[in-house]
Amino acid sequence: MNQPLVVGVAGRRVGTRKVMGLIRRRRRQDSVPEPAGEDVAGELAALATEMERDLPEASPAVREAWYRRKGGQRARELIRTLTRVLGRSGLVAAKGAGWGGKALADRLLLAAPRIPIRSLATLRAQHPTAATPEELAELISLGACRSSSALGAGAGAAAMLPVPPAMALEIAAETLSVAAVEIKLIAELHEIYGMPAVGTVAQRAGAYVGAWADGRGIDRAALIRPASLAALAVGSEVRQKLRKRLTRSTLRKLPSLIPxxxxxxxxxxxxxxxxxxxxxxxxxxxxxxxxxDPGYWAAAAPAGERAVEA
Incomplete structure (x- = not known):
């Protein structure tokens, strides 16, 4: 008698024994997710930079068309890369939403220190026309909105010929990508307003992930006490909030799979x-x-502007 055929996590038809072997191997792998890789971080930075371009000479319609085209290209590359990474690590939705939320949270916490965060000096050098923190914050916010929009469109376009295992990976990839864009936004807004997180790279990244889970800026009291910031970064409450936020985000993205x-x-x-x-x-x-630090804005000005601002 032939073995019953079932659909494997990569969309292939395999026998039941092979599936059980895959599950056992993946149980061993799932406890230590593999890093997202430098390609994802580089593509994330490229997407954010591309979406912040001003294009002052273009008409509004031309600008929006350019953002959609360029953003779509970058977003598809980012989602494609991350989908491959998630596929290799065995991250699928087949084990239930609770497991999926935990796996996504572990993945995001592991990748957070690799998210490229620009200093205020770098941001001011890249956007010399921004004369105030509010102007710079608006430029960065617009870029993040365009980036997350492009990622949503990219994942939706990939669903034209939906295959359930691939769809699960697409949703996970989009969820993590948008989370990374928004964590990057939160961190750079803290830089712009003169209230960056302190501590090690891991502590700062964890604090910004916690802020994303709360949907708020980091409390000022925690910013001036590194010990409080460290507690925010590793606390079980933060991890629980993160799992809930990621699970909720994943479920909200289901309408994007309409073909x-x-x-x-x-x-x-x-x-x-x-x-x-x-x-x-x-x-x-x-x-x-x-x-x-009241002098933080002037101190981060491009070299040619410091004398003028002083």
Whole structure:
């Protein structure tokens, strides 16, 4: 009698014994997720930089078309790379939403220190026309909104010919990619408003991940006490909030899987709206506090502008 055929995690038809072997191997692998890789970090940085370009001479329609085209290209590369990584690590939704939330949280915490965060000096050098923190914050927020929108459209377009195992990986890849874009946004807004997190790279990254899980800026009291920041970065409460936020985000992305490109429009709109809401909340939190160093903005000016600002 032939073995019953079942669909494997990569979409192949394999025998039951082979599936059980795959599950046993993956149980051993799942406890230590593999890093996301430098390709993902590089593509994330490229997407953010591309989406922040001003294009002052172009008409609004031409600008939006350019952002959609360029953003779509970068987003597809990013999701494609991350989907391959997740596929190799065996991260699929077949084990249930609770397991999926934990696996995504572990993956995000592992990758967070690799998310490229620009210093205020770098941001000011890249955007010399921004004369105030508010102007620079708006440019960065717009870039993040365009990036998350492009990622939503990219994942939706990939669902034109849906295959369940591949769809699970696409959703996971988009969820993690948008989370990384928004964590990067939160961190750079803290730089712009003169309230960056302190501590080791891992502690700072963990604090920004916690802020993303809360959907808020980091509390000022924690910013001035490294011990408090370290507790935020590794606390079980933060991990629980992160799992819930990622699970909720994953479920919200299901409409983007509607085929015939309808899902692409839904995913793009939802992502842009959610990222804008987050940016506005974090900016409101940060502007409501006194900066730690009143001279931080002038100190980060490009060399040619320091004398003028002084």
């Amino acid at each position: 015939l490109l309808i899902g692409a429009g839904i995913g793009a709109t939802m992502n842009r709206r959610d990222t804008r809401k987050l940016a506005n909340q974090v900016r409101a939190d940060l502007t409501g506090h006194k900066v730690l």
